[in-house]
Amino acid sequence: MIAKTLQDTFMRYRRPGDIVYATLFFAFALFLLSQIGVETKVVKRTKWFAQPSLWPMIAIWGMVIFSGLHLLSSALSPRIPGRWKEVGFWLQSLEYVAYFLIYVVAVPWLGYLPSTMLFAAFLAVRSGFRSSATVCIALVFGAVVAVVFRALLQVNIPAGRLYEVLPEATRVFALTYL
């Protein structure tokens, strides 16, 4: 009877993988709660509303309570098949995160223009565009992005160290605009 009432109260619409997410988030909230004494300070001669630990405490307790309820509702709802397939989909995205981070590290070395062109072209090939026309479009897209943001909008991106080895005539131009 109690189980039925709980089910009626907490059962909700969700998608495959929800319980994995709910468990991980709840564990994360509990971890933060366990660290609250170490990672925040209670300052003497300071009223409760000005304590540095007040808002982290409110936030973490909120996370613990509601992620606990979210996990409970997930556990009490009918099981949906495809949980691990969904987790696989999440993990697949890490491949592109790795490419992104390699690109981030490459920019200060190779320079914004060359690395952006290479990044766009590589992603085009990796994501299944094999025709030379599409790769060319990706290269042009990379070049346009670099020129618009660095040369025209003067967005704060450092010049590549590779530019230092360019001939004098093109070096200054590359360091300023590319």
Place this chain on the structure above:
Amino acid sequence: MENLISGIALLTQWQVIAALIIGSVGGVIIGALPGVGAAVAIAILLPATFAFEPIVGLTLLLGIYGSSMYGGAIPAILINTPGTAVNALTTYDGYPLTKRGEGHRALSLAYSASFFGGIFSIVCLIFLSPVLAWVAPHFGSREIFLAAFMGILLVILAHRGQTFSAAMLAFFGIFLSTVGLEPVKYTKRFTFDQTWLASGVDLIVVVLGLFAISQALLLLVDKDHAPGEAHVRGSIFAGLKELLGLKRIATVSSSLGVVMGMVPGTGEFTSQFLSYTYAQKTSKDPDKFGDGSPEGLVASEAANNAVPGAAMIPLLALGIPGEALTAMMLSVFYVHNVIPGPQLFVDQLDFVMALYMSLILLNVIVLVFLLFSTNLLLKIIQIPTRFLGIMILTLSFVGVFSLRNSITDCAIAAGFGVFGLILKRLDLPIVPIILGMVLGGIMEVKLRSAMAKVKTPLDFIDRPIAAILFAMILCIIALHVRTLVQEHRDRRRPQPTGDGDTTQQG
């Protein structure tokens, strides 16, 4: 009058005009591309706008915000794929009209209704300005704290069926706002002795990760597909006249859009739902709804386009954003030391006037652009989704890295990108995190300054506006509890068909 002239002078700068045109036209294109949306574009462009004058940056972002829903109606009507999430309701009546060979009529009606909704909300904003200028200075620390608290509460409760998830994510947002060196007592909070955490988690890094990088990852990992081909024949000017016959629906829907736009956490979806329901209930042909009803189309488009103008009201008057896009715009204000809130209407009314006028102009530019370029847009939106993913990921780098040239920021943004992808796949809301981050910071500061003048708990609500806000908070909670109890009773009531208990424990 002086402020109006000064506002016009601000608008006539070539940079503002360029930002207005680029923002409006760019917003339409971005809105028309299924899978991109205004939030992604604004997140990417946000850091670039920090280098501009505040009026230029805000005009560009407002242009994208206000025009994306116009563009989103095109694929919704012609190929049954909403360009932005808020155009989903447009497909109900827009696509059936296209199937009957009346695509040009549907588009024309959608553009006209959007234009009406957009202009209506700006007119409301202009008429409300004197009231705002009068009320806003009465908002002290405790009133702003209560308004921010109400914003958090509404954003949680507005996610019906996902309240727990919205709450835990809103609290996660509040937690993120506390990480780093706290500025009053100079103690470290959740830095784990890591120097890269000492300066805290930047809102823009989180926004870019959750909105832009997550969308790029989603498009890159998911199956590739390109929107179908479509072409419009016939005049698309006729809807302008047809809208005159539906002005009651358009006015009520726009009014609902304005009201919902002002209330934090509700926005386009609630206003659309309410106006669509109103239109259906008062229609002579309720059966045609969902099967090509012009009234349904007008209700949906007028309501969603009335929201951007109205969403500026709490942002400008109180400095409290009601949803993710205005939360992003708030950072443009802060970067330029323009603090939105009561004082803005006193010190920089010309700036506010210039923003109003730019909102009107963007609607005119978008309407003219759309009336002549719909077929061109239909060609542009043929970009395969994976290629869109490449474009978004490449552009996301500029947004994150240009902030402070930090590889760590990029790694954090990528982490939030994966988190955003998981939330999107699970159909869980992202907006509570952003609002939690923004409103959490506001609540902490305002509570500290408000409590310094409070002796007993009742003093907190002894001023009229604070008392009204407190009563509204109690009403919201009471109404929510009542709805929950009713829903629970309905669920427990025996089903008349006899196929009642289908619940199974997994």
